[in-house]
Amino acid sequence: MIQIPMTVQGAENLRLELHELKSVKRPAIIQAIATAREHGDLKENAEYHAAREQQGFCEGRIQDIEAKLSNVQIIDISKMKNTGKVIFGTTVTILNLETDQEVTYRIVGDDEANIKNNLISVNSPIARGLIGKSVDDVANITTPNGVVEFEITAVEYL
Known part of the structure; x- marks a missing residue:
């Protein structure tokens, strides 16, 4: 497993971004998907597809940050x-x-x-x-x- 060197501030910034993604962005995207579903036919529903795409980016970034933080070597x-x-x-x-x-x-x-x-x-x-x-x-x-x-x-x- 490769250690990722990071400063104290860099690790803190990643933790803050992870918290923002999990507690603010993820719930907002879930709500947007739910609202778009209520509009009916999902095949031609641009809001639904946009929200699903946002969800994919958000989940990918969450996984990326979690992986980095699990292998981080904080150097103060x-x-x-x-x-x-x-x-x-x-x-x-x-x-x-x-x-x-x-x-x-x-x-x-x-x-x-x-x-x-x-x-x-x-x-x-x-x-x-x-x-x-x-x-x-x-x-x-x-x-x-x-x-x-x-x-x-x-x-x-x-």
Whole structure:
């Protein structure tokens, strides 16, 4: 059984989504199916078919979340000693040596990744290039535009 690494916040977000699906969305879909059935002929009942499709998506997501939570390995980076090394869960600031542009990322699990919030997957090329390195190290990361050199300017265990 493969352990899925996840931050404390990521696991909590999945638990909240699971609760929402089971206690709010699932009952609403069941009600929508019941209401659509009252309209008669199910063969040509668009509301019924739409509700059944929603039910399939909802149940699939519930199963997906439950499977992930049963195999989760929660990593609380804030309880670890900061060694200055980039590992899962760290917040790392890197400097593009070509453009002098600085950016900060947090390395998280696949389900938590959201580039708009600077959360990158541990399996992303950037994270893979940074893991194991320390402050002041230079990482050569392959991007769609070729290899880019980044200097690690800060590593935080938040």
